[in-house]
Amino acid sequence: MKKVLIADDEQDILDILQFNLEAEGYKVETANNGVIAIEKAKLFQPDLIILDVMMPGKTGIEVCSALRLLPSFKSTLIIFLTAMSDDTAEVRGLEIGADDYLKKPIRTKVLMSKVNSLFRRFSKEIDHNINLGELVINRENFSVRYKNEDINLARKEFELLSLLASKPSKVFLRNEILNQIWGTEVIVGDRTIDVHIRKIRQKLNLDCIKTVKGVGYKFEL
Amino acid sequence: MKKVLIADDEQDILDILQFNLEAEGYKVETANNGVIAIEKAKLFQPDLIILDVMMPGKTGIEVCSALRLLPSFKSTLIIFLTAMSDDTAEVRGLEIGADDYLKKPIRTKVLMSKVNSLFRRFSKEIDHNINLGELVINRENFSVRYKNEDINLARKEFELLSLLASKPSKVFLRNEILNQIWGTEVIVGDRTIDVHIRKIRQKLNLDCIKTVKGVGYKFEL
DNA sequence: TAAATATATTATCAAATTGTTAATGCCACT
DNA sequence: AGTGGCATTAACAATTTGATAATATATTTA
Numbered sequence: 001m002k003k004v005l006i007a008d009d010e011q012d013i014l015d016i017l018q019f020n021l022e023a024e025g026y027k028v029e030t031a032n033n034g035v036i037a038i039e040k041a042k043l044f045q046p047d048l049i050i051l052d053v054m055m056p057g058k059t060g061i062e063v064c065s066a067l068r069l070l071p072s073f074k075s076t077l078i079i080f081l082t083a084m085s086d087d088t089a090e091v092r093g094l095e096i097g098a099d100d101y102l103k104k105p106i107r108t109k110v111l112m113s114k115v116n117s118l119f120r121r122f123s124k125e126i127d128h129n130i131n132l133g134e135l136v137i138n139r140e141n142f143s144v145r146y147k148n149e150d151i152n153l154a155r156k157e158f159e160l161l162s163l164l165a166s167k168p169s170k171v172f173l174r175n176e177i178l179n180q181i182w183g184t185e186v187i188v189g190d191r192t193i194d195v196h197i198r199k200i201r202q203k204l205n206l207d208c209i210k211t212v213k214g215v216g217y218k219f220e221l
Numbered sequence: 222m223k224k225v226l227i228a229d230d231e232q233d234i235l236d237i238l239q240f241n242l243e244a245e246g247y248k249v250e251t252a253n254n255g256v257i258a259i260e261k262a263k264l265f266q267p268d269l270i271i272l273d274v275m276m277p278g279k280t281g282i283e284v285c286s287a288l289r290l291l292p293s294f295k296s297t298l299i300i301f302l303t304a305m306s307d308d309t310a311e312v313r314g315l316e317i318g319a320d321d322y323l324k325k326p327i328r329t330k331v332l333m334s335k336v337n338s339l340f341r342r343f344s345k346e347i348d349h350n351i352n353l354g355e356l357v358i359n360r361e362n363f364s365v366r367y368k369n370e371d372i373n374l375a376r377k378e379f380e381l382l383s384l385l386a387s388k389p390s391k392v393f394l395r396n397e398i399l400n401q402i403w404g405t406e407v408i409v410g411d412r413t414i415d416v417h418i419r420k421i422r423q424k425l426n427l428d429c430i431k432t433v434k435g436v437g438y439k440f441e442l
Numbered sequence: 443t444a445a446a447t448a449t450a451t452t453a454t455c456a457a458a459t460t461g462t463t464a465a466t467g468c469c470a471c472t
Numbered sequence: 473a474g475t476g477g478c479a480t481t482a483a484c485a486a487t488t489t490g491a492t493a494a495t496a497t498a499t500t501t502a
Contacts, residue, residue, distance in 0.1 A: 001342075022331075027321075029311070036308055043315040154478055169362045189481055194460060196479085212363050213459065213488060214376035375489060410492055415449060417490085434448065434499065 002119055003027045005044055007037035007063065008052035008081065013106070017050065020108050021115070034058025041067055041076075045131060048077040048115065053086065065096045071145050072131045075138070077118055081106065130165050132221060135208075137162050146204060156181065157200050160193075164209060164219035173216040193217075223340060224248045226265055228258035228284065229273035229302065234327070238271065241329050242336070255279025259287055262294065266354075268347060269298040269336065274310045282310065286317045292357045292366050296350060298339050302327065351386050353442055356429070358383050367425060377402065378421050381414075385430060385440035394437040414438075 004026045006017050014030045021028045029044045031037035034055050041049060049067070051060035058066075060080055067073040079100045099122075100114055128139035136145045142158050144151040153161060159181050164172060172180075174193060182188055197209055197217060210218050225247045227238050235251045242249050250265045252258035255276050262270060270288070272281035279287075281301055288294040300321045303310045311322060320343075321335055340347075351358040357366045363379055365372045374382060380402050385393060393401075395414060403409055418430055418438060431439050 001338075029315075029322075032308060036312060039312050040315065043312070156479065169364075171361065171363050188479085191460085191462095191482080192480060195462085195481085198461070198463095211460070215363055218362065377490065409490085412449085412493085413491055416451085416492085419450065419452095432449070 001025060001027050002048065003029070003044060003046040004048045004050065004115070005029045005031065005037065005041055005046040006050045007031040007034065007055065007060065008050075009033060009055045010052075013052070013081075016108065017106075017111070020112055024112060024116070026115075034060070034063045037063050038066055041073065042070075045072065046076065048079065048118065050079045050081065050111075050115075052081045054083060061096060064098065068097055071136045071148060072133075074136070075129055077122060079114065079118070130162060132165060132168065135165070135206075135221070137165055144204075146206065151203055153200065153203060157196055157203070160196050161200050161204075161209075161219075164217060167219075169218055169220050171212050171216050171218040177216065222246065222248050223269065224250070224265060224267040225269045225271065225336070226250045226252065226258065226262055226267040227271045228252040228255065228276065228281065229271075230254060230276045231273075234273070234302075237329065238327075238332070241333055245333060245337070247336075255281065255284045258284050262288055262297075263291075263354075266293065266352060267297065269300065269339065271300045271302065273302045274307065274314070275304065282313050282317060285314070285319065289318055290369075291355070292369050293352050293354055295357065296343075296346060296352075298343060300332075300335065300339070351383065353386065353389065356386075356425075356427070356442070358386055365425075367427060372424055374421065374424060377417055378424070381417050382421050382425075382430075382440075385438060388440075390439055390441050392433050392437050392439040398437065 002025075004021050006014055006021075006028065007030070008014055008017075009032050011032065014032065018028045018030055029040050029046065031040050034057050037049075037051065037055075038058070049064075051063055053060040055063075064078055064080075067076070067078075077099045078097070079102060080098050081102050081104055084103050084105075099118060102111055102114065130137040130139075134147050138144075139162060142153075142155070144153055144158065144161065160177070163177065163180055177193060178188070201207070201209055208219055208221055210220055212218060223246075225242050227235055227242075227249065228251070229235050229238075230253050232253065235253065239249045239251055247269075250261050250267065252261050253276075255278050258270075258272065258276075259279070270285075272284055274281040276284075285299055285301075288297070288299075298320045299318070300323060301310070301314050301319050302323050302325055303314075304325055314322065320339060323332055323335065346361075349359060349361045351360075355368045358364075359366075360383060365374055365379065365382065381398070384398065384401055398414055399409070418432075422428070422430055429440055429442055431441055433439060
């Protein structure tokens with residue numbers, strides 16, 4: 001189920017959007033100012049954030065640029081709600097990296113179709129990102145970042161890590177790993193997995209892959 | 222049958238929710254304040270807890286964080302009922318690890334669909350877990366926790382414990398155990414089981430495996 | 443109560459499993 | 473042809489494990 005965070009200072013708008021989004025099967029959180037929006041975003045890790053530009057305290061634009069600094073929000077979808085006339089907002093929003101705009105007053109149907117189509121368009125990317133606090137794995141770029149540093153993993157290493165990290169603390173049996181990464185056709189030696197695990201542990205320099213002897217490996221922070 | 226605990230200080234709400242949940246086939250217990258909620262939760266070991274945030278004495282949030290400290294409530298589903306406007310409650314709830322929210326006034330249908338979908342989503346996890354008060358056995362993670370401490374069991378030990386614990390107070394014959402864990406092909410000596418039992422008892426440091434002389438073993442807390 | 447039976451405990455050893463390092467072959471790119 | 477990175481493997485080290493034998497203790501039976 002996709003998660004959406006809405007931030008707006010008008011309760012009416014929050015209610016209407018929440019109602020409609022939940023009716024479409026999204027999980028919704030709301031915030032009525034920018035500070036709460038940031039807090040909730042960190043906790044809730046939404047797939048989409050709908051931000052009113054004009055909010056007391058922190059504007060939507062400030063919220064957006066604050067979030068974009070965090071690795072886990074690099075690829076979160078963001079939609080701005082702007083007053084009809086406000087052009088500067090649009091320009092600045094673009095610079096920061098908004099994914100879409102909506103001018104008030106909001107036509108619910110328009111919003112819903114934008115939301116749905118954004119998810120349709122980007123659902124692959126969203127599904128392919130794994131976000132674990134300081135560790136961010138991006139399947140599109142084949143990139144791994146830990147504490148804001150890029151870690152260079154070879155292909156098999158990357159596949160292995162992202163398999164394990166896709167379900168933290170689930171133990172993957174050696175066979176499961178072989179099937180997922182090497183397929184059923186290819187047959188590789190006994191020590192192959194270990195060697196890759198070793199390299200990941202070395203490069204990440206972080207004790208996140210635990211051995212479960214006689215069973216397999218699991219990812220745990 | 223899934224078990225639900227509802228805590229709210231308004232009797233009306235308790236009645237309505239209980240009626241509806243029971244109609245859907247859930248087993249329901251109620252509590253009209255936070256202290257009772259915690260007591261009942263320990264006894265009843267519900268799969269889902271619905272907590273009103275505003276209760277005299279202990280708030281729902283306090284109840285939640287108190288319970289989350291106990292190992293057997295680490296993965297219990299928790300839904301908060303909040304007043305329409307209360308944002309701080311939401312943020313704090315998220316931090317503590319609520320699974321969903323509901324704003325008052327409650328629409329019964331909305332609640333019921335949330336409850337059902339939560340169970341659909343998490344039923345696998347619930348099934349993978351054996352939850353016995355302070356002892357939690359997770360088959361997916363191959364992990365055993367007792368009093369919030371991870372206990373490291375070897376493979377055979379783990380299999381043996383989770384076999385016995387899967388049906389508390391059922392007596393497993395020695396033959397039954399051999400068949401389940403070693404299979405019918407392998408033949409092992411007479412004392413093998415005892416030695417494994419010994420190791421489990423030692424590592425767990427808890428008298429939960431009883432010997433039934435001349436018959437077998439059983440798990441009992 | 444003594445003998446018979448069943449289980450507990452301990453230490454020991456072989457087998458199984460995983461970790462580590464370096465070497466090999468492969469491929470892409472120059 | 474030469475270089476460098478990658479996947480794999482071989483060879484060996486280190487570790488964990490499971491099973492058993494030997495012995496002690498407990499429980500039942502005669």
